[in-house]
Amino acid sequence: MNDYIVRGMSIDGFVKVAAIRSTEMVRRGAEIHRTTANATAAFGRTLTAASMMGNMQKVDNGSMTLQIKGGGPIGTIVCVSDAEGNVRGYVTQPNVPLVEKCPGKLDVGATVGTDGTLTVIRDLQMKEPYVGSVALVSGEIADDVTAYFAQSEQTATACALGVLVDRDQSVKVAGGYILQLLPGAPDEVIDKLEAGIRRAGAVTPMLEQGLTPEEILGQVCGDLGVVFMETTEVAYKCYCSRERVESALISLGKKELTEIMEEGKPFPVECQFCDTVYTFTPEDFSELLKKV
Numbered sequence: 330m331n332d333y334i335v336r337g338m339s340i341d342g343f344v345k346v347a348a349i350r351s352t353e354m355v356r357r358g359a360e361i362h363r364t365t366a367n368a369t370a371a372f373g374r375t376l377t378a379a380s381m382m383g384n385m386q387k388v389d390n391g392s393m394t395l396q397i398k399g400g401g402p403i404g405t406i407v408c409v410s411d412a413e414g415n416v417r418g419y420v421t422q423p424n425v426p427l428v429e430k431c432p433g434k435l436d437v438g439a440t441v442g443t444d445g446t447l448t449v450i451r452d453l454q455m456k457e458p459y460v461g462s463v464a465l466v467s468g469e470i471a472d473d474v475t476a477y478f479a480q481s482e483q484t485a486t487a488c489a490l491g492v493l494v495d496r497d498q499s500v501k502v503a504g505g506y507i508l509q510l511l512p513g514a515p516d517e518v519i520d521k522l523e524a525g526i527r528r529a530g531a532v533t534p535m536l537e538q539g540l541t542p543e544e545i546l547g548q549v550c551g552d553l554g555v556v557f558m559e560t561t562e563v564a565y566k567c568y569c570s571r572e573r574v575e576s577a578l579i580s581l582g583k584k585e586l587t588e589i590m591e592e593g594k595p596f597p598v599e600c601q602f603c604d605t606v607y608t609f610t611p612e613d614f615s616e617l618l619k620k621v
Contacts, residue, residue, distance in 0.1 A: 332562065333350055343510065395447070488505065490505035
């Protein structure tokens with residue numbers, strides 16, 4: 330089954346809702362970066378959140394970067410989403426030790442750490458990107474995304490993310506949801522939403538039971554009801570190409586390109602977001618020097 334994001338609105342029009350099945354994109358990210366269980370959970374939650382947040386922008390050719398630096402053993406997590414919700418990303422330390430809160434429950438907060446920040450960079454195709462940054466709350470990602478929206482964008486938000494890593498370290502299921510109150514929402518709506526979130530419980534068990542994003546939103550919103558407005562297929566997708574790598578190499582300048590060429594060896598360049606390696610020969614560097 331392909332991953333997808335579903336977006337909608339509560340029937341009364343006071344709550345914007347979105348939910349995602351992100352199992353395949355998280356599997357692909359874990360496969361590329363060869364992450365251990367705790368890193369897979371942290372990276373997967375960030376990919377999931379970035380996909381939904383990127384899909385919110387609705388700006389053609391725009392992008393959204395979600396960066397988390399918590400001081401934990403995973404180092405820095407960077408995920409980039411396009412305007413549809415296709416994502417790519419990397420972590421600086423993919424091989425982190427196993428840390429559990431209790432048997433069978435990974436401690437993502439300890440992996441990420443709390444001594445740092447969550448930063449969102451929105452490229453809205455304007456002169457300067459919008460940058461917002463908040464201190465990490467728990468390192469569990471969902472709590473930190475919730476805090477970001479509340480502090481940086483003044484939007485009351487509830488975010489839930491889940492990645493279930495199997496015993497063989499493969500990704501069993503992944504997904505999540507984001508709910509946002511619109512201005513003027515009465516206390517009655519807020520109370521119903523809070524009750525629905527408590528009643529539905531954690532998102533991972535719902536994913537493990539096979540609930541779809543639509544069904545998860547139905548569970549969470551309860552009596553409020555949901556009108557689904559848009560469904561978008563999403564995936565782990567990198568936009569690297571040999572032409573882009575060539576442009577990056579040219580930016581190094583004539584001196585450095587000449588030094589690399591004179592070594593007389595093939596020069597591999599690996600994309601940090603995917604497993605593609607572009608190899609350049611001394612002859613290739615000779616052609617690049619003509620373009621400097």
